[in-house]
Amino acid sequence: MLEAKDLSKSFGGLKALQQVTLRAEFGHSVGIIGPNGAGKTTLFNLLTGEIKADSGHVSLDGMSIDTEPIHERVKLGLARTYQVPRPFAEISVRENIRVSMMEDNLKYMLRVAWDDTGEQEIAESVGFTAQQLDQLPSELAMGDLRKLELARTLATNPKVLLLDEVFAGLTYGEIEHISNLLIERRKTHGTTYLIVSHDLKALQPLVDDVLVIHGGNVIKKGTFDEVVSDPQVQNAYLGTG
Amino acid sequence: MNSTLRRGIYGWIAFAVVMVILPHVVGTGVTRSFVFAMYLAIFAVSWDIMSGRTGYISFGHPFLIGIGGYTTALLTYHLHWPLFLSIPTAVVITMIGGTLFFFPALRIRGTYFALVTLAFMELIYGLVQVIAPNVTGGTRGLSGLETIVTGAIPNYYLALVVLLVLGFTMWLVIRTHIGTALSAVGMDEDAVRASGINVTRLKLFAFMLSAFAAGLGGALYVHYLGSIAPRALFDVGFLFQILVACLLGGAGTISGPIAGAFFLTFLLEWLRPYFPGPERFLIYGAVALVLYVYQPNGLHELVRNGLKRLNQLKLSRNTS
Amino acid sequence: MLQILVQGLVLSGFYALIAVGFTLIFSVGRVLNLAYGSFLMLGGYIYYQGAQVVGLPKFPSLIIAGIAGAVFGMLVYRILVKRLSGNVVAVEIATLILAVVVQAAVVLVFSPSPKSMWPLVPGVLRIGDASVTYNIFIAAVVSWILLGGLFLFTGMTHMGRAIRAVSMDSKGAVISGIDPERVNILTWAISGTFGAIAGVFLATYTQLDPNMWVTPLIIAVAVVIVGGIGSILGSLVAAHIIGMLETITTSLIAAELRGVATMLIIIAVLLVAPKGLFGKSEL
Ligand SMILES: Nc1ncnc2c1ncn2[C@@H]1O[C@H](COP(=O)(O)OP(=O)(O)O)[C@@H](O)[C@H]1O
Ligand SMILES: [Mg+2]
Secondary structure: OEEEEEEEEEEOOEEEEEEEEEEEOOOOOEEEEOOOOOOHHHHHHHHHOOOOOOEEEEEEOOEEOOOOOHHHHHHOOEEEOOOOOOOOOOOOHHHHHHHHHOOOOHHHHOOEOOOOHHHHHHHHHHOOOHHHHHOOHHHOOHHHHHHHHHHHHHOOOOOEEEEEOOOOOOOHHHHHHHHHHHHHHHHHHOOEEEEEOOOHHHHOOOOOEEEEEEOOEEEEEEEHHHHHHOHHHHHHHHHHO | OOHHHHHHHHHHHHHHHHHHHHHHOOOHHHHHHHHHHHHHHHHHHHHHHHHHOOOOOOOOHHHHHHHHHHHHHHHHHOOOOOHHHHHHHHHHHHHHHHHHHHHHHHHOOHHHHHHHHHHHHHHHHHHHHHOOHHHHOOOOOEEOOOOOOOOHHHHHHHHHHHHHHHHHHHHHHHOEHHHHHHHHHHHOHHHHHOOOOOHHHHHHHHHHHHHHHHHHHHHHHHHHHOEEOHHHHOOHHHHHHHHHHHHHHOOOOOHHHHHHHHHHHHHHHHHHHHOOOOHHHHHHHHHHHHHHHHOOOHHHHHHHHHHHHHHHHHHHHHHO | OHHHHHHHHHHHHHHHHHHHHHHHHHHHHOOOOOOHHHHHHHHHHHHHHHHHHHOOOHHHHHHHHHHHHHHHHHHHHHHHHOOOOOOHHHHHHHHHHHHHHHHHHHHHHHOOOOEOOOOOOOOEEEEOOEEEEHHHHHHHHHHHHHHHHHHHHHHHOHHHHHHHHHHHOHHHHHHOOOOHHHHHHHHHHHHHHHHHHHHHHHHHHOOEOOOOOHHHHHHHHHHHHHHOOOOHHHHHHHHHHHHHHHHHHHHHOOHHHHHHHHHHHHHHHHHHOOOOOOOOOOO
C-alpha cells in the first residue's frame, strides 16, 4: 500500500502542491487528473524522492520511505515513467532496458550480459519488434519512446507504478495495447497504478478511484463515475484542461 | 560467447603477440618510444575509466598520477623503503587521493567538475614547490631514484605486462553491466537512479579503479625515469597528451585510448626526421586538433563507421 | 596595511580585466573558451614584436595587439567553436587543444626562452607610504576604463543590448529578431581585444614566455567560478575577492603561495556554492 500524507511543496512563492493526501491499496489503482500545471508531476516527484517535500510523509507497505533515496525506493517497488521520456540517448533500446533490469550490486554488475531474453521479453510485451531492440532512442517515434519508458519501469519489477501521461501522443491501437498489458499485469502481479492522464476514456478501465488536483489542491476524490459526473470537476477540469 | 566480445579478445591476443615480438625486431630507440607509449596508454586507460563514459571529465589526471609518483619517490628516496612496499603504498595513497575527485563529483559535474580537477592539479603543483622543498626537491624535483629493472628491453616488458593486465581488465569491465551503467550515467544520471541503481557507489567504483591505474602507472613511471619533477607531471602539456590520446582514440572504449596513445607517441617520432625543430610540436598539435574537430568520437568511431559502410557495400552487392 | 589595500585593489582591477573577456563569451555563447589564455599570450607577443623589435611607439603597438586579438577571437569562433556548437564539452576540449597548438606556434616563431618586457610606463607611484609600479597601476586604470566602456556599451547601444539579451535568454532574443551569429562574432572580437590588452599588461608585469597562457586562464576560471559563471558583475566582485586574498596571502604568509590561495578558493566555492556567489545558470 502506497500512502502519502499532507504532502506540500512550494517553488519560490508558487505553492505547487498543498497538503495532498493519497492512499492506494495494492492491486487498487488511482487515476490522477487535473489541468496543466495542477501539480500532478510534482506529486510524482515527491513520491519517488526526486524532489524533497517541504512537509508531509510517504510510506510504502506501512513503512516510512521519507529518508530513502530514489534508487532505494525503486528497489522497494516504487517506479515511475517520465512525462517527457528520458531514454539513455546513445545506447540501444536493449541496453536501455538492461540498465533497469540490473541488480544493484557490483558483483552482479561485473557480469557480461550473455543473453538478452529478459530484455526481449519486456520489450515485446510493450509492443517492440525484435529489430527495434538494436535501435537508438533517437530513431524512435514518440509512441515508441513512451513504450520504452514503460518497458524500463516494468524492468524494475514494480509493485506500485507511477505513470505520467503515458498515453499522450499514442495512437488508439497503441493505447489499447498498453492498456491491455497493464490490465494483464495487474491480474498476474497485483501491481498498483497511479496514472496521470488527460484521456479519461483510456483511464476508465484501468483505475478504481480518481483524484482531481487543481492548483496544487485535491479538489475531489472518489470512484471514476462519481468524479467525472461531479459538476465542480467538470468545470475545473474541462474548463481549463 | 557473444561475437563482438570474441572478436575483441582475439584482438587483444593479436596485440599481445605483436608486442611481445616487437623489441626483437626494432631498435633500442624505438623500444624506448614504445615504453613511453605504453605508460601514456596506461594513463589514458585510467582517464577513460573515470571520464570516458561517465561525463565526469577529468582535467586533473596528472594530479593522481603525480600522487602515485611522489609517494613512491619519497618513500624510497628518503626512507629507503623497498619497491615492493613503496609501490603498493603509492597505489593505496593514490586511491585515497582519488576520493578528492570523488567528493566534488557528488555535487558537480560537466565543466565544473573538469575545472575543479584542474584546480587540484595546479594546487599540488604550487604546494610541492613551497611546502617542504627540502623533502620533495621543490621545483627541481628528485633524481637518482631507484629503478626496477634496467635497460630498454626489460623496461619494455615490464610496461607491457602492466598495460596488458590493466588494459584488458578495464576493457572487460566496460563490457559488463557496469560499462552499460556507466554510459547511462553519462547520459542521464537521475534516470539511472530512477532505474534503481546506486549511482554514488557506481561512480566510486569507477573512480577507484581509475585511481588504482593512475597510481600504479605513476609509481612505475617514475621508477622507470629515475626522477620526478613537478613541471614534468602537474602540467597542462601532460594532461594534453592523456586527453588527446583518449579523445583521438575514442573515449569510453579503453582500446581506443590505447591506440590513441600509440598514435600520438609515434606521430611525434615519425615527424622527427622531417621536422627536427620545434615545428614538430606544432604539426603534432594541429593534427590532433583537426582530427578531433573532424571526429570528436575518435578513431574508434571512424573504424566503426568504415566497417559499417563496408558491410552495407557487401549487402548491396549481394542483393543486386 | 595601506600597502596591502592599494596593491590588492590594483591587482584586483587587473584580474577583472583578465577575466572579463572570458566571462563575456560564456554569458553569451554558453561555452568556456579554454584558449582564452592564448589571447593574452598573443597580445603580449605582438606588442613585444611591435614595440621592442620593430621599434614602434608603445601606444600604436598596444592598438595593434588589440586588433590582432579581435581578429584571432573571430577566427577561433568561426573556424572552431561554431563547428562544434551545441557540444559544450567538445568546445572546451577543442579550445584546450588549440591553446597547446598556439603555444607550439609561439615557440616556433619566438623561441621557447622567456623575454623580458619594458614596462609600459616606468616608475613607481606613491600613495601615502604605499607604493605600486605605474605599470600595474595603469593596467588597473585601463581595466576600469574598458569595463566601464563595456558596461555603457551593453546598456546604451543597440548591439550592446542585443548582447545582453542573448546572454539572458538566447531563444527569446532570436524571437525578438536579434541575429545570434552577429552577436557571437562581436563578443568573440571584444573578448579577443580585452584578452590581448590584458596580455600586454601581464607580459610587462611578469615576462613573456610560451607557457604564460596557463596562469591567466586559471585566474579567469577562478574569477568566473567565484563570481558565478555568466555573471559580469559577479566576475568584478570575484576579481576583487581573489585579488585581495592573494595580496594578503602573498604579503603576510609567503610569496610562493600566490596560486595556492586562488586554487583553494576555487575548490571551496565549487563545493559550497557550485553556481558561484552571483551565478544564475548551471552548465
Ligand atoms: N522544478 C520546478 N521549479 C519551479 N517550478 C516548478 C518546478 N516543477 C514544477 N513547477 C511548477 O509547479 C507547478 C506544477 O507543475 P507540474 O507538477 O509539472 O504540473 P502538472 O504535471 O500537473 O502539469 C507549475 O506551475 C510548474 O511551473
Ligand atoms: Mg505534468
